[in-house]
Amino acid sequence: MHMADALLSPAVGGTMWAVSAATIACCSKKVRAEMDDRRMPLMGVLGAFIFAAQMINFSIPVTGSSGHLGGGLILAILLGPYAAFLTIASVLVVQAFFFADGGLLALGCNIFNLGFFPAFIAYPLIYKKIIGKFPSPTRISVASMVAAIIGLQLGAFGVVMETVLSGISSLPFSTFLFIMQPIHLAIGVVEGLVTAAVISFVYNAKPEIVLSAMEARPIGVHPIRNIILGFLAVTLLNGGVLSRFASEHPDGLEWSITKVTGKEELKGPEQGLHGTLAAIQEKLAFLLDYSYKKDPDTNTAGKKAEGGKFGTSVSGIVGVTLTLGLTFIIGIMLKRRNRII
DSSP states (O other): OOOOGGGOOHHHHHHHHHHHHHHHHHHHHHHHHTOOTTHHHHHHHHHHHHHHHHTOOEEETTTTEEEOOOOHHHHHHHHOHHHHHHHHHHHHHHHHHHHOOSOSTTHHHHHIIIIIIIIIIIIIIIIHHHHOSSOOHHHHHHHHHHHHHHHHHHHHHHHHHHHHHHOOSOOOHHHHHHHHHHHHHHHHHHHHHHHHHHHHHHHHHOHHHHHHHHTTOOOTTOOOHHHHHHHHHHHHHHHHTGGGGOOOSOBHHHHHHHHHHSOSOOOOOSSHHHHHHHHHHHHHOTTGGGSOOOOTTTOOTTSOOSOHHHHHHHHHHHHHHHHHHHHHHHHHHHHHHHHHO
């Protein structure tokens, strides 16, 4: 559900950049005030885990479409909503700047759609209400499924609204809406199952992680090294190996656009802000579309770069490393600023 710049006008894209930036500032302030040194490594590893998980597109039977994990709800449950929003923003920044996954103009929209709805709507208003004060395997499964579906439905609706308000594409509101929502309902079911499995595993191994995030308190003296190492191992497996076997079907957003327009992709304006940002992204994205970049003279925007499965593995490891590093840098900066204040 990573939006491309071709769907957005500068006004809508710029507005969502401002909204997401303001939300990042608010979340940074909250995380700094509630600084938990024990949670910072978990924040970095989970960011890398979500990056790798998003590389694995799974096919949606019958439709010819695919989906991938959003991960915002997993982050909110394990880190709390504020740290979760910062973490998913870090993932999306790395994806947009270095892999050209999602446009630069659309980055604010993507951060909001994939971060705000699960962290500040689905988690506190749905997941926490269902889970109650005493989580159980059944409640975790039900809460994960319902919250994941609703969070993804809201994100898909956000994509539709931002596209329609931009008015630069030929996507009619009603048709686009009635195609986007059902396909993301199917994706949401898979996301709910994965979320339930991950949270159940963590809760059974270290319930303090889930409970401390729910109650907005430090993890305390409980050791979480094994959890961090476990997530790191799965992350490397996903990014370096399993990403090679991702579905090649278009994701839910691309599939919806094709169904409405009959075209595999929409082309945005080549001049003005769209052209400038596209040129910047092309220079920065050294692993275009999670593979080796073609020669600049022969590369065509929107087409998968060459490099094969080995290039995908390299991209996964590089992306995991960049996300891990960026998230740690954010944690260090917040910690240092907290000391200064």
